[in-house]
Structures are given as structure tokens and as C-alpha cells.
Amino acid sequence: xxxxxxxxxxxxxxxxxxxxxxxxxxxxxxxxxxxxxxxxxxxxxxxxxxxxxxxxxxxxxxxxxxxxxxxxxxxxxxxxxxxxxxxxxxxxxxxxxxxxxxxxxxxxxxxxxxxxxxxxxxxxxxxxxxxxxxxxxxxxxxxxxxxxxxxxxxxxxxxxxxxxxxxxxxxxxxxxxxxxxxxxxxxxxxxxxxxxxxxxxxxxxxxxxxxxxxxxxxxxxxxxxxxxxxxxxxxxxxxxxxxxxxxxxxxxxxxxxxxxx
Amino acid sequence: xxxxxxxxxxxxxxxxxxxxxxxxxxxxxxxxxxxxxxxxxxxxxxxxxxxxxxxxxxxxxxxxxxxxxxxxxxxxxxxxxxxxxxxxxxxxxxxxxxxxxxxxxxxxxxxxxxxxxxxxxxxxxxxxxxxxxxxxxxxxxxxxxxxxxxxxxxxxxxxxxxxxxxxxxxxxxxxxxxxxxxxxxxxxxxxxxxxxxxxxxxxxxxxxxxxxxxxxxxxxxxxxxxxxxxxxxxxxxxxxxxxxxxxxxxxxxxxxxxxxxxxxxxxxxxxxxxxxxxxxxxxxxxxxxxxxxxxxxxxxxxxxxxxxxxxxxxxxxxxxxxxxxxxxxxxxxxxxxxxxxxxxxxxxxxxxxxxxxxxxxxxxxxxxxxxxxxxxxxxxxxxxxxxxxxxxxxxxxxxxxxxxxxxxxxxxxxxxxxxxxxxxxxxxxxxxxxxxxxxxxxxxxxxxxxxxxxxxxxxxxxxxxxxxxxxxxxxxx
Numbered sequence: 183x184x185x186x187x188x189x190x191x192x193x194x195x196x197x198x199x200x201x202x203x204x205x206x207x208x209x210x211x212x213x214x215x216x217x218x219x220x221x222x223x224x225x226x227x228x229x230x231x232x233x234x235x236x237x238x239x240x241x242x243x244x245x246x247x248x249x250x251x252x253x254x255x256x257x258x259x260x261x262x263x264x265x266x267x268x269x270x271x272x273x274x275x276x277x278x279x280x281x282x283x284x285x286x287x288x289x290x291x292x293x294x295x296x297x298x299x300x301x302x303x304x305x306x307x308x309x310x311x312x313x314x315x316x317x318x319x320x321x322x323x324x325x326x327x328x329x330x331x332x333x334x335x336x337x338x339x340x341x342x343x344x345x346x347x348x349x350x351x352x353x354x355x356x357x358x359x360x361x362x363x364x365x366x367x368x369x370x371x372x373x374x375x376x377x378x379x380x381x382x383x384x385x386x387x388x389x390x391x392x393x394x395x396x397x398x399x400x401x402x403x404x405x406x407x408x409x410x411x412x413x414x415x416x417x418x419x420x421x422x423x424x425x426x427x428x429x430x431x432x433x434x435x436x437x438x439x440x441x442x443x
Numbered sequence: 444x445x446x447x448x449x450x451x452x453x454x455x456x457x458x459x460x461x462x463x464x465x466x467x468x469x470x471x472x473x474x475x476x477x478x479x480x481x482x483x484x485x486x487x488x489x490x491x492x493x494x495x496x497x498x499x500x501x502x503x504x505x506x507x508x509x510x511x512x513x514x515x516x517x518x519x520x521x522x523x524x525x526x527x528x529x530x531x532x533x534x535x536x537x538x539x540x541x542x543x544x545x546x547x548x549x550x551x552x553x554x555x556x557x558x559x560x561x562x563x564x565x566x567x568x569x570x571x572x573x574x575x576x577x578x579x580x581x582x583x584x585x586x587x588x589x590x591x592x593x594x595x596x597x598x599x600x601x602x603x604x605x606x607x608x609x610x611x612x613x614x615x616x617x618x619x620x621x622x623x624x625x626x627x628x629x630x631x632x633x634x635x636x637x638x639x640x641x642x643x644x645x646x647x648x649x650x651x652x653x654x655x656x657x658x659x660x661x662x663x664x665x666x667x668x669x670x671x672x673x674x675x676x677x678x679x680x681x682x683x684x685x686x687x688x689x690x691x692x693x694x695x696x697x698x699x700x701x702x703x704x705x706x707x708x709x710x711x712x713x714x715x716x717x718x719x720x721x722x723x724x725x726x727x728x729x730x731x732x733x734x735x736x737x738x739x740x741x742x743x744x745x746x747x748x749x750x751x752x753x754x755x756x757x758x759x760x761x762x763x764x765x766x767x768x769x770x771x772x773x774x775x776x777x778x779x780x781x782x783x784x785x786x787x788x789x790x791x792x793x794x795x796x797x798x799x800x801x802x803x804x805x806x807x808x809x810x811x812x813x814x815x816x817x818x819x820x821x822x823x824x825x826x827x828x829x830x831x832x833x834x835x836x837x838x839x840x841x842x843x844x845x846x847x848x849x850x851x852x853x854x855x856x857x858x859x860x861x862x863x864x865x866x867x868x869x870x871x872x873x874x875x876x877x878x879x880x881x882x883x884x885x886x887x888x889x890x891x892x893x894x895x896x897x898x899x900x901x902x903x904x905x906x907x908x909x910x911x912x913x914x915x916x917x918x919x920x
Binding site: 249374418 | 458767770803808809813832833834842849854856867879890893896898906908910
């Protein structure tokens with residue numbers, strides 16, 4: 183026997199290591215979406231770690247505090263540089279790293295190079311599952327009609343439109359309904375929704391009108407928890423009981439209300 | 444340029460206006476549709492856009508060269524070019540030109556630069572009668588109002604309001620009723636025809652200046668600019684220095700993108716190229732031809748981080764696609780330039796102190812940049828102003844300190860987690876539990892902005908990171 187059987191090789195190919203940047207919102211408000219992300223990545227054959235981590239700096243970057251954003255980005259770069267991939271279950275946080283980190287250090291070539299390197303291996307969760315992990319089957323069943331809300335950062339900064347739809351299409355029993363005007367913002371906008379609450383609420387009204395026009399559905403799903411907390415909170419204020427789910431929870435089959443804390 | 448700093452109150456007022464909301468909903472639903480339909484007719488919009496960006500950049504990177512070429516070509520045709528450093532100088536030049544021909548009546552076609560420099564008011568102060576001839580602008584003028592959209596200035600005005608204005612201001616004997624839009628149009632046409640025929644000076648703006656020919660391109664859908672420019676003996680073009688493009692071909696490209704982006708048309712109903720005064724054998728045209736090139740803050744943007752904004756061709760696609768503009772309308776911005784393009788321009792042409800809300804009142808959804816026919820990175824430019832605002836300490840102290848504290852805490856994980864635990868405890872203590880989880884209905888301080896219109900889902904008792912570490916420790920990892 184001249185050729186080694188790869189199945190009994192003593193040195194199987196190392197599983198690629200993914201660092202999960204869980205995002206501040208998931209960390210604080212929706213741990214389940216974090217665990218669902220881990221499940222999905224492990225199912226796809228990756229080894230996952232969640233290093234001690236802070237915010238990516240997006241609020242400071244968008245708030246004009248460039249120095250603060252740089253400091254936070256440095257910390258994230260340091261924390262995540264050694265992973266093969268960094269996966270983020272949020273388009274806007276992923277876009278912060280992928281799109282904005284490379285331009286954040288015009289006066290520091292060394293850090294800028296590290297920022298570029300990190301940007302190149304950082305992915306939003308659904309785009310990672312489709313484009314890198316090539317996930318084409320999900321052993322999940324969900325007998326429900328769901329509406330997908332596209333994130334603006336996903337659509338326009340990362341080109342994420344088909345990836346979440348492709349994955350949701352793999353779930354047995356799931357019916358996906360499309361909103362009219364899917365490319366229109368929901369009015370969240372990070373700190374915008376707190377600084378200009380009346381305008382934000384007015385924009386949300388349109389999205390909720392589109393949601394209602396879509397007819398009966400069981401859950402609102404998105405790649406971004408910020409939009410979901412904003413729309414879900416508005417719906418809850420109006421007395422709606424529509425279920426609000428992060429897409430990771432749907433894809434991992436973790437949509438029950440148990441251990442929602 | 445003047446900007447009303449009271450964005451908060453102006454926008455609050457706008458949100459209460461039901462008829463405005465109807466008009467804005469129409470903009471938000473109809474304009475994106477007709478724009479994308481019209482652009483789909485282009486073989487390759489992305490390529491045309493890239494070429495348009497290059498054309499505008501070429502003009503801006505060698506602005507002095509192209510403006511001088513334009514000036515020489517205008518002069519060679521017997522026209523005159525005047526350079527105005529700011530609004531006052533521009534108004535003074537135009538007033539002087541009017542005085543020289545002993546003008547009494549001035550007709551004007553729509554021009555955002557003349558709005559910016561408040562030209563009509565300046566001329567009226569000197570005793571001239573100034574009549575806006577764009578129907579929307581005319582309505583605005585009668586009402587003593589301000590435009591709320593750069594292409595559809597009277598967007599916020601209702602038909603009954605127009606009827607009232609016409610009845611109030613047109614003291615002519617009228618044997619026709621004023622009830623529907625056709626009748627209103629006939630009325631406006633009858634009144635404006637008289638003005639066109641009797642005007643001594645006609646003032647237009649310019650959509651493009653063509654360096655290689657000395658041509659001035661003006662587009663309208665009403666034809667009013669042509670009557671304004673051709674019937675009086677003097678035609679004065681008032682426009683910004685950034686409007687120049689190098690060649691006639693370049694202007695052709697820009698026109699194909701402009702009308703499609705603006706109103707979903709292949710070409711505006713009237714697209715006119717004015718080249719100097721009437722020549723001997725010309726059938727029509729003005730006797731004297733003047734171009735007033737206005738700087739008014741533009742050259743400060745040139746060569747700065749804001750230069751990309753000078754590519755703007757005032758198509759209003761960003762405005763029509765903006766979730767904030769289509770929620771609050773144009774008046775809330777307190778500036779003649781509303782929406783995303785205005786939020787970048789206004790702090791530059793006026794000052795950041797009075798316009799500081801405008802770059803902040805954006806969700807950064809990025810649709811403005813996506814639809815811009817000259818690919819202006821509007822979110823990036825809005826962020827530039829936020830950076831300026833932050834570093835110049837124009838932001839309220841609580842916001843500045845809040846961001847500073849956030850950055851500081853996030854680099855100290857142990858402390859961050861401690862603060863997070865305390866905050867979570869506090870938030871959960873004010874939450875109420877129901878069948879659909881724990882929710883918070885009222886938050887104090889900055890959080891009140893969240894709970895004004897929405898509930899906040901209560902944070903988890905234990906953070907994801909804390910739970911993860913517990914689990915992985917439990918696994919012996």
C-alpha cells in the first residue's frame with residue numbers, strides 16, 4: 183500500500199479556526215443568537231472561539247469620534263488577528279471591519295496593513311456560510327411563514343441579499359415572504375434612532391405598513407439585531423405579538439422561547 | 444448662505460403635517476420606480492456613472508483651466524463673464540447689470556444658486572419687479588414661501604392652497620373658474636406670458652457650462668427658461684463655478700444621466716444650449732449675454748475632503764430616495780439644499796454651527812450614494828462633518844462624553860463586564876415580564892429617545908460572553 187488513506191491519517195487537516203465577534207447587542211440582549219451562530223459554524227466544520235472582546239467601534243466611527251474608533255479597532259484587530267476567519271452575526275458590525283477599518287489608519291501603515299488583513303478575512307454570518315463554508319443543506323424544520331428584513335449595511339456595503347434567502351430556502355416547512363420596498367431603511371440607524379426618535383418612528387411606520395401588507399406571517403427575521411430591536415420594539419408597543427428572530431436562530435433551529443434569556 | 448439651526452422643531456412640525464406626508468409618500472414610492480425604469484434603458488448605467496464621475500472629477504481637478512477656457516469662449520461670442528466671490532458680490536453684479544439697462548421687470552427661471560444667494564430679494568430691495576417663471580417657484584413666490592425640494596419646489600403646497608394664492612394675487616377679471624390643475628395651469632400661463640413679453644432682463648441658472656464651446660446648458664420641463672432667456676433683451680446666467688464640464692460630448696453624457704436620475708425621463712422636455720448673444724442672422728435670442736460665476740464657499744471645498752460633493756449635478760435622486768427626507772420634507776432642513784446632498788453642502792456653504800443637525804439626521808442607509816449618478820460618497824462626507832463637529836466640540840457634552848466613555852470602557856474588558864452587569868441589573872429591575880418576555884416601557888435620560896415610540900426588550904440576565912465562558916469552562920476547555 184503506497185498511498186495513505188486520508189481517513190486514518192495521523193495528521194488530519196486542521197479545522198479552520200473562526201473567531202466569533204458576537205456584537206454588543208447580541209452579547210447583551212440576545213445571547214441565543216450568539217450560540218446559534220456557534221452551532222452553525224461548528225456544523226459547517228469550523229472550530230469556533232469567542233475571545234474576550236469589546237465593541238467594533240461603529241458608534242464612535244459614525245459619531246465622529248475617530249480617535250475612539252481607532253482605539254477600539256486596534257483592540258479588535260489585536261484580539262482577532264490570529265484566527266483564520268472572523269465571523270460577525272451582524273451586517274453593520276461586519277461592514278465596520280470589512281469596509282471601514284482599512285481606511286481608519288491613514289497615518290499608521292503598520293496598523294493599516296493589519297486592518298486590511300483582518301478586513302479580508304471578516305465575514306457577516308450568512309455570507310460566510312454561503313460563500314466560504316458553502317453550506318448547501320440544513321437539517322432544520324420550521325413550520326412557519328417568515329418575513330426577511332434586509333439590512334442596509336448588508337445590501338449596500340457588503341452585497342448581502344441572496345445569501346440569507348438561499349439559507350432560509352433550505353429550511354423544511356419555512357415559507358419566505360418578501361416585503362415591498364426591501365431596499366428601504368427601517369429607520370434604526372444606530373444612535374440616530376435615539377437622537378431623532380420621531381423621525382425614526384415615522385420611517386418605521388412605513389416598514390411596518392409593508393410588513394402588514396405582506397399578510398399573515400409568524401416571524402420577522404433579519405441578519406441585524408439592531409433593526410430587529412427597533413422594529414420589534416415598535417411592534418411590541420403597538421401590541422403586536424409577532425415573533426422577532428435573528429437569522430442565526432432560525433438557521434440553527436433555535437426558535438423556541440426556552441432559554442431566551 | 445443662511446441655514447435655520449432649529450432642525451428639531453422644524454422636523455417635528457413637518458411630521459405633524461398630513462398633506463406634506465401625502466406628498467412625500469408619493470415621492471418615496473413613485474420617484475424610485477420611474478428613475479430605475481429610465482436608467483434601465485441605458486445600456487450600462489454603472490459604466491455611464493463611472494464615466495460621469497470621471498468627467499466631473501476632470502473638470503474639478505483643473506477647474507481654473509476649464510473656467511478660463513469657458514470665459515474665453517463666451518467672450519469670443521460677444522458675451523461677458525463675471526466672477527463673484529460670494530452671495531453679496533453676485534447679487535451686486537446682477538443688480539448692476541439690471542441698472543445698466545434701466546430694467547424694471549426681471550423674469551427668472553428656476554435656479555438653486557439664485558435661491559442660495561437670495562438674489563430675488565436683493566433685486567426687489569432695489570425696486571425691481573422679479574417674477575419667478577417656473578410654476579412651482581411662482582407659487583412659492585406668491586405665497587412668500589421657500590422651496591422644499593430642489594426640483595419640485597412647491598411639493599409641499601396643496602392644490603387648494605394654490606387656488607387661494609392665485610385668487611389672492613391675480614387681480615385680473617377672470618371668466619374661467621379655478622378648480623382643477625388644468626385651469627390653474629391656464630391661469631398661470633396667461634399671467635406669466637405677459638411677464639415674459641414685458642421683461643427687461645431674464646435670469647436663468649445653468650445645469651452645465653461647456654468649456655470647449657462657451658455654451659450654457661439649461662434644462663426645464665416647462666420651457667420657461669427658454670422664454671426667460673430669449674425674450675428680454677438681456678440674459679443673465681447665474682451659476683456656481685463647479686458646473687463646468689470640459690466638452691460638448693461630456694455635457695451629452697451628463698444630460699442622459701440627469702433627466703433619468705431626476706424624473707425618470709430620457710431627456711428633459713426642454714434642453715437648451717445658449718451660446719452668447721443673438722448673432723446677426725439669428726431668429727431669436729437676447730441682445731446681451733452675461734454669465735455670473737458664483738463661488739460662495741465652493742473653492743473652499745475644492746481640494747478638501749469635501750471636493751467629491753462638487754460633482755453634484757442637482758438631480759435630486761438622493762433626496763427622493765432618502766428615508767429621512769421623505770419623512771420630514773425639505774423645509775425641516777432649514778436650507779435651500781435639503782436631503783442628503785443638502786446635509787453635506789449646507790454646513791460647507793453656510794457654517795457647521797447652524798447646520799450641525801443635518802449631517803447627523805441620517806441613518807447612513809447608503810441609498811443616496813447608491814443612486815447618485817456621479818457616485819458621490821455621501822455617507823462618508825456626512826461622517827466628515829460629524830468628525831468636524833465632534834472635534835470642534837459642537838456636539839452636546841453628554842453625547843461627546845458618552846462616546847468617550849464607551850471607547851474607554853471597551854478597551855477594559857473586566858471593567859466593561861462589570862459595568863455591563865450593573866446596567867443589565869438596573870434595566871431588568873425596571874422591566875416587566877409578560878408571556879412574550881421582559882420588556883422596558885420607559886427609559887430615563889438618553890434612553891428616553893428609545894422608549895418614546897418603542898419598547899426595549901430587556902437584556903439577558905447573563906451576557907453571551909459570560910455564558911460562553913461558563914460553558915467552555917464546564918466542558919473543560
